[in-house]
Structures are given as C-alpha cells and as structure tokens.
Amino acid sequence: MTTDPQIATHARSFRTRLSVLQPVRLVWLGLALALALLVVAPIAMLVIKSFTAAGGGGFTFDNYIAAYGRARHVQALWNTLIMGLGTTVLAVLLAVPTAWACTRTNMPGRTLVRIALFGAFLMPPYLTGVGWILLAGPNAGFINQAWTALTGLDDPLVNIFSFSGLVLVMGVSTFFTIFILVSAAFELLSSEMEDAANILGAGPFTTAFKITLPMAMPTILGSALLTFLVSIALYGVPALISIPARYPVVVIQLAEFFSFPIRIEVAAAYSIPLLGITIGLLLLQRRVLGRKGYTAVGGKGGERRIIDLGRWKWAVFAYAMLVVLLSVAMPLLVLLMAAFSHTWVDGFSIDNFTLEHFHYVLFEHSSSQKALLTSVGTGAAAATLAISLALSISYIVQRRLLPYGGVLAFLCMSPFVIPGIVLAIGFYAVYALPPVGLYGTYIILVLAFTTRFLPIAYTTSTNGVRAINPEMEEAVRILGGGQFTAIRKVVAPLLKRTLASGWILMFVPAAQELSTAVFLVGPHTRVVSVVLLDMSEEGTFERLAALGSVLLLIIAAIVLIGVKLLGRDFMLRRT
Amino acid sequence: MKTLKALVITTMILPASLAQATEMTGTERTLYTAAQSENGVTWYTSQLTTEQAEEVCALFSTRFEGIACYPVRANGSSTLQRVVQEIQAGAVQGDIVSTNSVSDFEEFKALSGLAQYMPDNLSGMQPSLAALNDSDGYYFVSGVSPFGFVYNTDLVSPDEVPRSWNDLTDPRWMNQIAIAHPGFSGSAGQWAIAMDRLYGRAFFEGLAANEPQIGRSIADGYTMVTTGERSLTVTSLALGRDAMRDGKPVDLVVPDEGMFLPPSAAGVLAGSPNPNSARLFAEFLASTEFSEWLASKGRNPLRTDVATPEGTPDLNQVSVLTVSVAESLANQQDVVEMFRDIFGI
Numbered sequence: 064m065t066t067d068p069q070i071a072t073h074a075r076s077f078r079t080r081l082s083v084l085q086p087v088r089l090v091w092l093g094l095a096l097a098l099a100l101l102v103v104a105p106i107a108m109l110v111i112k113s114f115t116a117a118g119g120g121g122f123t124f125d126n127y128i129a130a131y132g133r134a135r136h137v138q139a140l141w142n143t144l145i146m147g148l149g150t151t152v153l154a155v156l157l158a159v160p161t162a163w164a165c166t167r168t169n170m171p172g173r174t175l176v177r178i179a180l181f182g183a184f185l186m187p188p189y190l191t192g193v194g195w196i197l198l199a200g201p202n203a204g205f206i207n208q209a210w211t212a213l214t215g216l217d218d219p220l221v222n223i224f225s226f227s228g229l230v231l232v233m234g235v236s237t238f239f240t241i242f243i244l245v246s247a248a249f250e251l252l253s254s255e256m257e258d259a260a261n262i263l264g265a266g267p268f269t270t271a272f273k274i275t276l277p278m279a280m281p282t283i284l285g286s287a288l289l290t291f292l293v294s295i296a297l298y299g300v301p302a303l304i305s306i307p308a309r310y311p312v313v314v315i316q317l318a319e320f321f322s323f324p325i326r327i328e329v330a331a332a333y334s335i336p337l338l339g340i341t342i343g344l345l346l347l348q349r350r351v352l353g354r355k356g357y358t359a360v361g362g363k364g365g366e367r368r369i370i371d372l373g374r375w376k377w378a379v380f381a382y383a384m385l386v387v388l389l390s391v392a393m394p395l396l397v398l399l400m401a402a403f404s405h406t407w408v409d410g411f412s413i414d415n416f417t418l419e420h421f422h423y424v425l426f427e428h429s430s431s432q433k434a435l436l437t438s439v440g441t442g443a444a445a446a447t448l449a450i451s452l453a454l455s456i457s458y459i460v461q462r463r464l465l466p467y468g469g470v471l472a473f474l475c476m477s478p479f480v481i482p483g484i485v486l487a488i489g490f491y492a493v494y495a496l497p498p499v500g501l502y503g504t505y506i507i508l509v510l511a512f513t514t515r516f517l518p519i520a521y522t523t524s525t526n527g528v529r530a531i532n533p534e535m536e537e538a539v540r541i542l543g544g545g546q547f548t549a550i551r552k553v554v555a556p557l558l559k560r561t562l563a564s565g566w567i568l569m570f571v572p573a574a575q576e577l578s579t580a581v582f583l584v585g586p587h588t589r590v591v592s593v594v595l596l597d598m599s600e601e602g603t604f605e606r607l608a609a610l611g612s613v614l615l616l617i618i619a620a621i622v623l624i625g626v627k628l629l630g631r632d633f634m635l636r637r638t
Numbered sequence: 639m640k641t642l643k644a645l646v647i648t649t650m651i652l653p654a655s656l657a658q659a660t661e662m663t664g665t666e667r668t669l670y671t672a673a674q675s676e677n678g679v680t681w682y683t684s685q686l687t688t689e690q691a692e693e694v695c696a697l698f699s700t701r702f703e704g705i706a707c708y709p710v711r712a713n714g715s716s717t718l719q720r721v722v723q724e725i726q727a728g729a730v731q732g733d734i735v736s737t738n739s740v741s742d743f744e745e746f747k748a749l750s751g752l753a754q755y756m757p758d759n760l761s762g763m764q765p766s767l768a769a770l771n772d773s774d775g776y777y778f779v780s781g782v783s784p785f786g787f788v789y790n791t792d793l794v795s796p797d798e799v800p801r802s803w804n805d806l807t808d809p810r811w812m813n814q815i816a817i818a819h820p821g822f823s824g825s826a827g828q829w830a831i832a833m834d835r836l837y838g839r840a841f842f843e844g845l846a847a848n849e850p851q852i853g854r855s856i857a858d859g860y861t862m863v864t865t866g867e868r869s870l871t872v873t874s875l876a877l878g879r880d881a882m883r884d885g886k887p888v889d890l891v892v893p894d895e896g897m898f899l900p901p902s903a904a905g906v907l908a909g910s911p912n913p914n915s916a917r918l919f920a921e922f923l924a925s926t927e928f929s930e931w932l933a934s935k936g937r938n939p940l941r942t943d944v945a946t947p948e949g950t951p952d953l954n955q956v957s958v959l960t961v962s963v964a965e966s967l968a969n970q971q972d973v974v975e976m977f978r979d980i981f982g983i
Contacts, residue, residue: 135978201813203867224851306819307851309983319821322715325722408865429692429708495727502729585731586680586710586720597712600822600854601687602861 091465094456098474101514105489106338106481112492113331126332130320139311140336146229146312147295153234154290157386158241159283163271164379166249168370176383180242182391185619187575188236189299189595190611193604194394195232196303197401199223203408205397224307232304233294235390240293241286248282249275254368267370281351288348289479292341296482298578299592303599313337314484314578321582327492334485341482402608420609431594431610438591439617441505442574445512446520446566452513453520454528454562458554461528462536475521478514483578486515491582503585511583512573519568527561528554560629567625574618665758666921670702672914678706679915682721682735684714684824685781685902687857687877690935697931698922705915713855714824718742721907725751728909733916736780736904736923739824740770741966743777743903752776753906755917759924762941766954770901777905780923782938782953784897785829788860788878792887793869800870803893804837807844815850816859816868819983821974823855828900829872830973831961836895842980852983864888879936879949896957 116123131137164170165177199206201219210220222228252275260270276283298314305312313333320330372379401407404415424431456475460468478486490511495502501510531554539549577592584593591614598607662670673679679698683691688711695707712720714737724730725746735746746752754775760768763779771778787800793814800806806815818826833841851868853859859871860878864886875897878890904923906916922928929939933947946952 135982138982200867203865302854306822306854306983309852309981311983315983322719322821325719325726406865408867427692428688429695430710495729497728500727500729502724502727503731586682586708587731589710597716598688600713601857602853602865603688604861 088465090455091459091467091471094452094459094471095474097452098456098471101510101517102474102477104493105486105514108492109331109334109338109485109489112328113335115328117326117328126326126328127335129326129329130333135311136316136333139313139316142310143295143313143337144340146226146233146310147291149226149230150233150237150294151287151291153230154238154241154294155283155287157234157390158238158286159245159276160379161383161386162242162246162249163275164383166246167252167271167275167367168267168372168376168379170372170376170379170383172380172383176387179387179391180239182395183235183239184243185571185615185622186236186391186395187299187577187592187611187614188232188297189303189577189592189599190398190615191236191390191394192232192300192303193595193599193607193611194398195223195228197397197407197604198393199228205410208408208410224304226308226310229300229304229308229310231389232300233297235394236297236300237290237294238386238390240289241283244286244289245279245282248279250367252278252367257370258368267372267375270370284351285348288344292344292479292482295337295340296484296578298484298581299596302596314482317484317488318581321488327488330488331492334482334488337482337485345479398608399612401605402612404605407605407608420605421613424606424610424613428606428610430589431591433587434589434591434594435610435614435617437505437508437588438574438614439621441508441512441590442570442576444505444509445516445573446569448509449513449517449520449569450524450562450565453517453524453565454558457521457524457528458550461525462533472521472525476518478516479518481515483515483576484581487511487579487582490514490579495583502583503588505588507583508580508588508590511579512576515576515579516569516573519572520565523561523565523568527558527565530561531557563625563629567622567629571618571622575614663758663921666702666918669914669918669921670705673702673705673912673918676705676912676915678708679733679912679919680708680710680731681919682710682712682717682732683737684712684717684855685736685738685783685904686711694928694931697927698919701922701927702918705918707919713818713822714739714742714827715822718745718824721746721751722749725749725907725909730907730909731911732907733910733912734904734906734919736902737824738783738900738902739828739966740777740901740903740963741828741970742824743772743905744963744967746905746907747772747774747776751908753908753910753913753916755906755920757917757921757924759921759926762926762943763924764940764942764954767901767940770903772903772905777903778920778924779901779940780904781902781932781940782899783825783874783876783902784892784899784938784951784953784958785825785856785872786875786878786893786897787870787891788863788873788875788881788888789870789891790863790866790868790887791889792866796889799889799891801891801894803833803895803898804841804844805893806850806872807837807841807848809848811848811870813849814869815845815848816862816871817845817850817852818856818859818872819852819854820977823853825856825874825900826872827970827974828961828966829898830977831966831969832898832959834969834973834976835961835965836959839976839980842977846980852981876935876937876950883936892951892956896959897951899953899958899960901960 113126114122116125165173198204199221201207201222201224206221207219211217256274257270260274265273301312301314305315317330317333320326320333400411402420403417404411405417406415409415453475456471459465460472490507494507501507535553536549539553575592577596580590580593584590591610595607595611686694691709691711695709698707699705717735717737721732721735724732756775756778760771760778767779767782789799820827820830851862856873860873862868863871864881875890878888881888904920906920910916926941926943929941929944933939933944936947936950938946938950938953
C-alpha cells in the first residue's frame with residue numbers, strides 16, 4: 064500500500080497552499096494587484112508601445128528614430144534640462160534662505176511669511192503663469208506699463224515670454240516643496256554646533272553658511288532634485304509661455320506627437336529618456352546620501368535656539384517679502400484685479416469694476432460650473448482612494464505583517480519619477496482604449512490622479528504609522544483582541560490627524576491637476592484646469608482669472624476647514 | 639374651411655417666438671421628436687469663440703426646446719486630436735464637429751469617422767458656398783470668416799498700415815505682430831498654406847525675423863491687439879468688427895492680394911451617442927435662423943434668404959484667397975513642419 068503516504072503528502076501540500084491564501088495574504092495580493100494596475104501597467108505599456116510599430120505591428124526601433132531623428136526634437140530635450148536646472152537653482156535661492164529665516168532666526172513676521180508662502184502651495188502653476196503674463200507681458204504688462212510711464216522708454220523692462228521669464232514662473236511655482244522640506248530639516252537641527260561656532264566668534268551668516276547649511280545639505284539636495292523632476296514635467300507653464308517664447312520643451316513636443324497624426328508610439332519613445340533621467344538622478348541621490356556623511360541630522364534631541372540677526376533682521380525680512388511678492392502676492396493680486404475688471408489692461412478703477420466675469424463663468428459658460436464640481440469631486444475621490452491605499456500599505460510595511468512589503472513600498476513611491484504627462488500617455492494607452500474603454504469617464508481621472516499623487520499619501524502615512532508605538536497594539540492583542548480590533552480601537556484614532564493632513568496634501572494638487580488631465584478628459588468630464596487652458600488660448604484673461612479665483616476660493620475653504628481641525632501648522636511640522 | 643380659418647387666426651395671435659417654433663420643417667420635426675429621448679448634442683468646435691459657441695447653443699436649445707447643447711470649444715488642432723482620438727478608440731462621445739479647416743473632414747472621412755448626412759436646409763445655401771460642400775455627402779460649409787489684418791489704432795497711424803500680406807516681412811513690424819501657430823490653429827494652418835503658395839519660404843523667414851508673438855489660436859492674437867500688447871495681427875475680420883463695435887481702438891485692412899477665406903465645415907460623427915440630436919443640430923447650422931445669427935454678428939450669412947449685413951463685404955463681389963481641400967491635404971504637414979523648423983517651436 065503505497066498510496067497512503069502519497070495522500071498524506073497531498074493533504075499536507077494542500078494545507079500549505081491553503082495557508083498561503085490566508086486573509087492577510089489576500090489583502091497583500093489585493094494591494095499588489097491595485098498597484099500593478101495603477102503603476103506597473105501604464106509604464107509597462109509605455110515601454111512596450113515605444114518598441115511597437117504603429118497600428119499594432121511588431122518590434123521596431125522606428126519610433127525612437129522618429130522621436131529623436133530631428134534636431135528640433137533633440138533640442139527640446141536639451142532645452143528642458145537647461146530649464147529644469149535654471150528653475151531648480153532659482154527655487155533653491157528663493158526657498159532656502161527663507162526657510163532658514165523662518166525657522167532659525169528672529170526675523171520679524173515669520174508667521175506671516177509662512178502663511179503667505181502657504182498661498183504658493185494653493186496657487187496652481189498655470190494661474191501663477193497667467194498672473195505673470197499680466198504683470199510682465201512685454202507691452203501691456205503692468206510692470207512694463209509702469210516702466211514706460213516712468214521713463215518714457217518704449218523698450219520693455221521685463222519680458223515674460225523669454226527663457227528667463229519661463230524660469231521665473233517655474234521657480235516661483237515650484238520652490239514651495241524645498242521650503243517646506245528644508246524648514247522641517249532646520250527645525251530638527253540642534254543649536255549646539257551653531258553655539259560652538261558663535262563662541263568661536265562666527266557671526267550669524269558665517270554660522271549659517273559653515274554650520275547650518277551643510278548640516279541640512281542632504282535635505283536641500285534631495286528637495287532640489289524633486290523640484291528639478293517636477294519642473295521638467297510641468298505642462299501648464301510651458302503651454303502658456305514657451306510657445307510665444309519660442310523655447311520648445313519636451314512637454315510641448317509630446318503634445319505635438321499627440322496632435323494629428325496621433326503617434327502614441329513615438330510619444331512613448333520620446334518620453335523614455337525623460338523616465339531614464341529621473342530614475343538615474345534618484346539613484347544618484349541614493350548613492351550620495353548612502354555615504355552617510357551627515358549623521359548629525361535625524362534626531363529630535365538637542366535644544367534649538369533662534370539666532371539674533373541684529374540689524375540684519377530687516378534686510379532678511381525684505382528678502383522674505385520679495386519671495387512672497389514674486390510667488391504669491393503679485394500674481395494673485397493681478398489675477399483678482401483682472402477678474403473684477405472690464406478690461407484687465409486698464410488696471411483697477413471704479414469705472415473698470417465689474418462682476419460680469421464671475422456671472423459669466425458661474426452661470427453662463429456651460430462647462431465651468433460642472434468643471435468646478437468635477438475638479439473638487441475627482442480631487443476628493445483621488446485623495447480618499449490614495450490615502451486608504453497608502454495607509455494600508457504603510458501599516459503592512461511598518462509592522463512587517465507580510466513578506467515583500469518593500470516591493471509595495473517601492474511601487475507606491477515610484478510615480479514620483481514619472482512625469483505627469485508621461486503617466487497620462489501610459490494611462491491613455493492602457494485604460495482609455497478598448498477593451499477597457501474608460502475614455503471620457505470620471506474613473507480614469509480619479510485613477511490617474513490617485514497614481515500621480517500616491518507618493519505624497521504614502522510619505523504622510525508612513526510618518527504617521529511610524530509615530531505609533533506598536534506596544535499599544537500589542538497590549539490589545541495580549542488582552543485578547545484581534546489585529547483588526549487593534550487597528551480599529553488604537554491605530555485608527557491615533558492616525559486621524561495623519562489621515563486628514565495627508566488627505567489635504569493630496570487634495571490640493573489633485574483638484575488642480577492639469578498635466579495628466581489634459582489627455583484623459585472627455586467632453587463631459589472636463590476639469591477646471593483644462594477649461595482654463597482652453598480659455599487661455601483665446602486670451603480672455605478676465606474670465607480665466609474669475610474662474611481661477613473661484614477654484615482657489617473653494618480649495619482654500621476646504622483647506623481652511625482642515626487647518627481648523629488640525630491646528631495651523633499641520634504641514635509645517637513633521638508628524 | 640373652418641379649421642383653416644382657425645389656423646390663420648391662431649398663427650396671427652401667437653407670439654412671434656412660438657410662431658417660429660411652428661416653422662419647423664418636416665425633417666426637423668421628425669428629428670426633434672426622436673431627439674427628445676436622447677441626451678442633447680455635444681458640439682466640438684473650433685469655428686467660433688467660446689462665447690459665440692455658447693450663444694449658438696443657447697439659440698438652438700431655445701428653438702428646439704428640451705434639447706440640451708454642450709459646446710466644447712478648443713483650437714483646431716486640439717479639436718482634431720480629440721475627434722481622431724475618439725474615432726480611433728472606438729469611443730465617440732461627441733455628436734457633431736465643426737472646424738475652420740475642410741481638410742480635417744477629409745481626415746475624419748478617411749478614418750470612417752463621419753456619418754453621411756447632409757441637412758435638408760442646405761437647399762437654401764448660397765450656390766458659391768454650396769459648391770464647397772462634400773460631394774460624397776459627409777460634411778458641409780458651416781461658416782465663412784474672411785481673414786485680414788486687424789491693427790491697434792493707438793499704436794499704428796492710418797498711413798502706416800500694411801497693404802500686402804508680404805508686408806508682414808517688413809522689418810518695420812519688428813516685435814509688433816501677433817500670429818497663431820499653424821500647428822495649433824486650423825485656420826492659421828490654412829492661411830500658412832496660402833502664404834506659402836504666394837511667397838514661399840522667404841515669407842516665413844522674413845516673418846520670423848520680425849519676432850512675432852505666437853499664440854495657439856487666432857483669437858489670442860486678436861486679444862493681443864485689442865489690449866495693446868501687439869499692434870498688428872492676422873485674424874478674422876469679423877472679430878475686428880466686433881471689437882470696433884465695442885469701442886476698442888482697432889481697425890481692419892484687407893490686403894491687396896485679397897482676404898483669406900477659410901471655409902468652416904461641419905459634419906455629424908459616425909457612432910455619435912445622440913444621432914438625432916446631432917442631425918437636428920446640423921439642420922440648425924444650415925437654417926435661416928443660424929444665418930440670421932451670423933448676420934447679426936456682422937458675419938457672412940450662408941443662405942440666400944438672409945442679406946449680407948452692412949459693413950460686411952459680400953464675398954461674391956470681392957477677391958478672396960482660398961485653399962482647396964486637395965492643396966490642403968497635400969501641403970499642410972509640410973508647411974507646418976517648415977514653420978516649426980523656421981520658428982523653432
């Protein structure tokens with residue numbers, strides 16, 4: 064009788080297989096599947112398409128030849144890197160001194176500056192861009208009008224439609240990330256080393272350059288790199304400025320491949336180097352930081368004292384105010400003026416005051432009302448979905464509930480390296496076309512926004528979960544409660560704050576998202592950013608400004624409610 | 639006899655708007671009835687500005703009560719891209735499309751993206767325009783908007799105004815011209831083909847040397863001139879007349895070679911989700927009411943039963959430059975590519 068042992072073996076292996084399918088493993092599988100659909104599929108499709116002949120043909124390199132066979136196309140890639148570099152340098156110059164002044168010095172008005180700069184987070188880049196067109200259009204822009212009136216010279220003082228104009232708008236639109244991350248790093252540095260420098264006779268600026276800055280260098284480099292990646296992938300600002308400036312960049316070239324005749328395969332091939340550059344830079348960053356020459360950063364220990372700037376404090380304040388003016392105050396002010404003016408060029412006066420543009424965008428223009436709802440709705444849905452997904456994954460990863468958690472974590476963070484417009488092309492190729500056929504639905508927008516901002520949700524969730532000591536959950540387990548009871552009674556209440564702040568950090572960019580939306584919206588799912596882009600091409604800036612202000616107002620109101628619930632500095636401090 | 643009398647009386651005391659509603663043609667009535675169970679009409683257009691498209695839609699929904707109309711206005715290239723994208727994806731969401739470039743419709747036709755439908759109301763169309771309708775019955779002329787120069791009178795004195803299209807290459811206009819990118823704007827694309835035929839590559843090189851401001855739509859250049867950001871633009875003369883009526887400091891010039899005439903065309907999309915509403919809208923574009931609206935805006939009406947408004951040139955009496963569908967199909971990509979190479983964008 065040889066069959067009995069065989070049956071026993073069968074039974075055992077069946078039981079082993081069954082144990083593989085435990086509920087938690089199913090959860091892992093589910094999450095992995097979700098990430099595969101959101102992140103892996105679009106990018107894999109992009110790579111495959113780039114090697115596929117148009118019309119479903121076989122393997123080919125022709126797409127790369129079509130994409131890079133023209134000097135103009137290569138020039139656009141080169142221009143993009145130069146623009147990204149310029150933007151990053153400017154953003155660092157704007158952000159780092161201001162962050163230092165706000166966190167480590169006795170500069171007057173620190174809170175005011177922080178609150179004002181928060182406005183830079185709420186302003187979408189394309190609105191900042193329109194604001195700057197009104198300010199620095201070569202002839203009609205307010206700055207140049209004033210310049211001509213003052214000096215009688217016809218030549219404009221500033222021209223926004225130029226390389227420097229492009230870099231300026233990109234810089235003021237993107238520096239906030241550096242400001243927030245570097246502020247957080249400065250807040251964690253203890254003052255001991257600075258004190259030592261002071262004792263040895265160094266003044267505040269010497270100390271800042273020799274001690275404070277080097278200690279925060281990893282954060283500065285890391286956030287600068289992020290800004291570089293964000294800036295080379297931004298669509299709205301180049302669409303407004305780089306065409307008139309005749310400075311072609313990658314995103315504009317990609318849009319050309321997407322116009323007639325639509326060449327998705329060539330677009331895919333054209334975007335692969337961009338993907339390569341971002342991955343390469345991130346690897347480089349890992350290596351640099353991996354040398355661990357910066358161990359002074361990281362602990363919360365040590366005392367932090369603010370530096371007395373003495374007579375320099377007003378000079379530093381003036382610089383911080385300049386940053387506020389350039390990034391928020393001036394563009395916002397002219398946008399509001401335009402929104403309330405018959406004709407924006409005439410400036411603000413009683414005769415020129417009108418509410419007609421608000422009436423038009425809210426009640427007459429058939430798609431803007433719906434677009435406002437769509438933007439807020441898809442933004443909220445994407446924020447909710449991303450936070451749920453990210454929180455589940457960071458909990459699993461942090462508590463080591465399952466093997467291969469690192470894979471999930473990596474997938475969650477990877478959309479950081481995918482430019483929005485490239486992600487949109489991938490999404491379009493996988494989900495818009497049959498057999499899936501999600502073109503023109505809200506679902507495809509929500510999924511794309513979720514993916515695009517998943518890294519924000521994951522970072523916030525991880526910080527939140529890390530802050531909860533597992534002992535509390537273990538106490539529940541010891542008292543007889545299960546894993547899910549522990550989550551419900553201990554983890555969830557403690558994570559409320561993380562959830563809410565993560566949600567807001569996701570919602571703001573998702574409700575304003577343009578670069579992924581531009582190829583994915585259908586006629587009835589247009590979001591505000593896309594409507595604004597269409598308005599911008601007709602030059603009707605007054606209406607554009609009115610609709611933009613309404614969107615800003617709604618987003619600011621939602622954020623204010625969040626801030627009320629969470630305390631003012633919910634995002635200025637590490638949880 | 640009695641009923642006839644009653645009918646006459648009713649018609650006489652009915653308010654004008656209701657009387658108009660009774661004027662529906664047989665075809666319109668059939669389509670109107672069928673359209674009521676549909677979800678309105680989605681109209682992709684680059685033919686008009688957003689504001690005008692909204693007005694036309696409102697007019698349509700007033701005439702055909704209960705049939706909603708959603709205009710989706712974008713520049714010619716975005717509209718073309720969207721429609722082609724939908725046709726290729728097999729997920730058509732728009733019902734009817736109209737652009738300023740007839741060659742777009744040949745592309746749609748080649749992709750089997752258009753339904754064969756010619757409105758009955760075309761019987762009233764001016765013969766010179768009806769000649770441009772598709773002989774295969776897929777698209778028809780939905781507007782004519784002659785191009786010329788519009789300039790800012792605060793910035794340009796009357797004796798300085800340009801006379802020829804080729805004056806755009808005169809260094810005197812350095813930094814003062816606004817144009818639309820032919821790769822983005824459909825009508826600018828057609829215009830570029832005509833300029834290439836007249837003056838060749840040298841025209842574009844001379845224009846590029848003058849550093850024009852390049853926008854994505856001809857409406858953008860027009861706004862640049864009305865706000866004084868630029869002094870001179872190539873745009874629809876009707877837009878210029880609108881601005882003059884609004885008291886803006888602009889005036890028009892028709893170049894000596896003739897005004898450039900890009901006919902706008904419209905066609906019902908194959909696989910449109912609301913086929914009856916789409917056809918009803920096509921009838922509307924060919925109707926007297928739409929031509930009356932065009933005339934009220936200082937534009938050229940399409941029909942013989944509506945007179946050309948005062949101040950608007952009668953196209954049968956002035957010289958015009960046109961681009962045939964064949965010429966457009968043959969040259970468009972090359973001309974746009976040449977433009978991109980010369981202007982670097």
